[in-house]
Amino acid sequence: MRRASAAISAVLLALVTVAIAEASLAALLLLFSYVLKLQLRFILGTTGVVFGTVPYNSPVVNIYGPAAIASMTLFVASGVVAATWRYRRWRPAP
Amino acid sequence: MATRAVKFLLRLYPPSWRRRYGHEMSDLVEQLPSDAGVALDLLIGAAAAYAAAIHHNRILSSAASYLHGVCVTVLVQAIAFVTLILFSQQSRGSFTIALGPFSFVSVAPAVYWGGGLRSLMATVQPVLASLPALALLLPLVMALVLLVAGPGWVRRRLA
Numbered sequence: 548m549r550r551a552s553a554a555i556s557a558v559l560l561a562l563v564t565v566a567i568a569e570a571s572l573a574a575l576l577l578l579f580s581y582v583l584k585l586q587l588r589f590i591l592g593t594t595g596v597v598f599g600t601v602p603y604n605s606p607v608v609n610i611y612g613p614a615a616i617a618s619m620t621l622f623v624a625s626g627v628v629a630a631t632w633r634y635r636r637w638r639p640a641p
Numbered sequence: 642m643a644t645r646a647v648k649f650l651l652r653l654y655p656p657s658w659r660r661r662y663g664h665e666m667s668d669l670v671e672q673l674p675s676d677a678g679v680a681l682d683l684l685i686g687a688a689a690a691y692a693a694a695i696h697h698n699r700i701l702s703s704a705a706s707y708l709h710g711v712c713v714t715v716l717v718q719a720i721a722f723v724t725l726i727l728f729s730q731q732s733r734g735s736f737t738i739a740l741g742p743f744s745f746v747s748v749a750p751a752v753y754w755g756g757g758l759r760s761l762m763a764t765v766q767p768v769l770a771s772l773p774a775l776a777l778l779l780p781l782v783m784a785l786v787l788l789v790a791g792p793g794w795v796r797r798r799l800a
Contacts, residue, residue: 621714
């Protein structure tokens with residue numbers, strides 16, 4: 548039971564970490580689009596959100612749903628690979 | 642700075658460390674002058690004590706590595722975004738990055754109507770037009786190098 552609750556806690560913590568990372572990345576992209584004077588559009592299926600305080604003839608960057616999924620997958624994969632690597636190579640301090 | 646305030650910084654140390662060294666350290670802090678230098682030393686010591694506590698625990702160490710991996714990925718994706726913008730500034734037409742039926746990102750460059758300084762910069766001096774993106778890319782790459790090399794550097798310092 549303790550192992551199961553520990554495993555669930557670890558998974559939840561990992562998901563929260565990925566959510567925070569995704570939010571940080573979105574904030575960074577918004578900042579960059581403001582600095583670089585871009586129109587940034589997040590398009591998920593048939594709906595989309597446009598960010599931009601720039602003229603209509605400025606560069607347009609469309610980020611689609613699969614990019615968000617790929618980004619999340621990359622976050623989880625890199626985190627899991629790093630944690631597994633450390634777990635397997637960990638040695639007690641002398 | 643009052644001794645009480647400096648002694649309060651000892652609460653920032655991990656509980657296991659405080660159980661073992663707390664009393665000795667408290668006595669030592671009472672003998673030291675209560676200035677900013679001592680406070681800074683205590684803060685750095687607390688960070689090092691936490692790093693050591695994490696390093697000595699397999700699960701915590703793995704969790705820290707997970708967090709580190711995620712942070713590195715945030716920077717890598719931010720660098721990829723800025724590089725994409727740089728690439729789009731050099732190319733004239735719009736392009737889409739896709740894998741099979743799945744489109745990830747598409748970029749349409751700026752439309753220039755007639756002359757104007759911006760149009761001149763984009764056509765004659767594309768490098769100059771890319772300066773803001775390059776200015777963003779440089780600190781991102783530096784942060785990535787720091788993030789990748791930092792833990793090893795701290796570990797060598799602690800050893």
